[in-house]
Amino acid sequence: MGGRFGDGAIKPGSCEEKTFKERWHARVLAVTLATGSLRQWNLDMMRHARECLPPKEYAAFSYYEKWIAALADLLVGKGILSPDELLSPSSQMHQLSRRKLLIADVADVLSKGAPTSRSVNASPKFLVDQIVKTRRAENKFFYGGHTRLPKYVERCVGKIEICHGAHVFPDTHAHDLGERPEHLYTVSFLASELWQSPENPNDTVCVDIWESYMEPLNDQ
Template identity: 45%
Template sequence: MTRVHDMGGRYGDPAVIPEPQGIVPIGPEWHRKALALTLAAGGLGAWSIDTSRHARESLSPKDYARFSYYEKWMAALADLLVEKGLVTKDELAAGTAEPAGAHPKLFRAEAVGPALKRGSPYTRPGAEPAFAPGDRVRTRLPARNADIPGGHTRLPAYAAGQTGTVILSHGAHVLPDANAHGLGERPEPLYTVAFTAADLWGEAEGEGDEVTLDLWQSYLVPA
């Protein structure tokens, strides 16, 4: 079963209006605060980026559908802080920590810029790739986390069971399906796979249109 965030190919939704360069704009001041809180909380080291993505996609369908982009961030962050024992529900309601005090891993403002510039590479030593550019592959069906029922995966439902062509091999990367749930990084070879739009959607908007996805090796079998 897929979650509400897995929306590709679903009828009834409005048109997607892309932001310039795929960047969600910072609007009201609370957007800046939401971003700052997310970065500061992530700096505590209590979860991975994959865990935070799973928290957002695990919001209730009603909330996910009505929340804006940064509202989703804040709701998921609140859930994670309570789940990890960093904040209580009473503290969230009051807006004040009891007792007030700094966390030993406090992420100070002056450290944010350098940390963002360094980035967080997810390449790791790992197995040699089983596929090469030009190989035909098929994605697993259904699109699911093989270890955790209802768990996080980066294989979208609309591409499950579809056949595509490997166009790039990126080496081994952290497997989000494991990392999101504290099962270790379990790096696997990562590929960019191209699918024809007509295969995925039944018809293409333009001749030759294709969809490319970055997919881990355990999502794929030879076609």
Template identity: 35%
Template sequence: MNGAHDLGGMHGLGPINPEPEREEPTFHAEWEKRALGLTLTAGWLGQWNIDISRFARERQHPVEYLSNSYYENWLTGLETLLVEHGVVSPEELKQAKAIDPTPEELTAKCAPASAVQGILSSGGPCDMATDDRQEFQIGDKIKVLQLNPTGHTRVPRYIRGHEGIITDYYGSFIFPDENAQGNKIGQHLYNVSFDGNQLWGDGNDTTIHVDLWQNYMELA
């Protein structure tokens, strides 16, 4: 969706002033650790996937999204998912305590503390085979489709309608746009380079690399 989360190339938001990477703490407050832990733990319940989780954050009201910090957006998205999937009720969320017993099928999926490190270190594979034909080869000139999806997508607005060059092919992976709707399918994934002058105007002599799924592009 064209929401407040997709800010690449937008004007009027002030200069970017990031903290130096070597000085930036992993967390800026103790509660952020809990927000991350709660999000990962709730994900193990199997009621949603990573792209559904991302879309829950993205579909906030733009003012709320931009007013929140990074982990405030994570926490807001988690609260949305917990209620929408019936894990907690709105009243339980409001009171910050359980009112009804947790269904056994959910408690059975809770991982013991001793298993957490192993689960996190194993990661979550996202490669997936597809029967679709590989349409592009390294060196091909492509054009990004002018898409305006209402759901989750991984194609940023600032490259839509622009031409680029295929620089790498990774194989086939879960297509996030469909995964966010609960449909798990594989799609070819590429790295594409774009000329900064084409994206931002003359005087931007940079090269931008973006990972793009096949469904986002056509041959130029």
């Protein structure tokens, strides 16, 4: 949605704002994190599940409604719960119950996280300060699939600012096609490259972009 018009004013909250506005928001966050321990999906699959909500619902749902809907879709889509089990749960232990996140493991799981950096043999294709051009913001591996190149920077010219080393590639990882780590870069784009009427042409937007999302400009 980057660059979209029509969303109205931002409503800054006070810094004393509660972490969770409603009790059920907290439950959604917690159930989403806890079910991650079942290891039936990864973060990219979860993001893709949220993006797969029908556009009308995606627009109508609040933030945590999208989360809970995506979780239900994954549980059914991956065959972990059948539609019947979702509606009238039996009290039968699921075969995955041995992976259930236990209270004793919560602190450990949250503090460990899940780093996405990986070692690869390939050296980075781009160097800091190199000028690059992004490709179309569509998944090349899976039709209609997940990608992390935002639409507003597709086919735009930018400059490599930082090389972050190789990271898990979301376009394949979201679709069970493997991690296929590739080099990740922070790329800066001038506001004048992105927008017809920039507020200040020298302002920049920095975006984290995987290597295969772009090409060197002189190859265009």
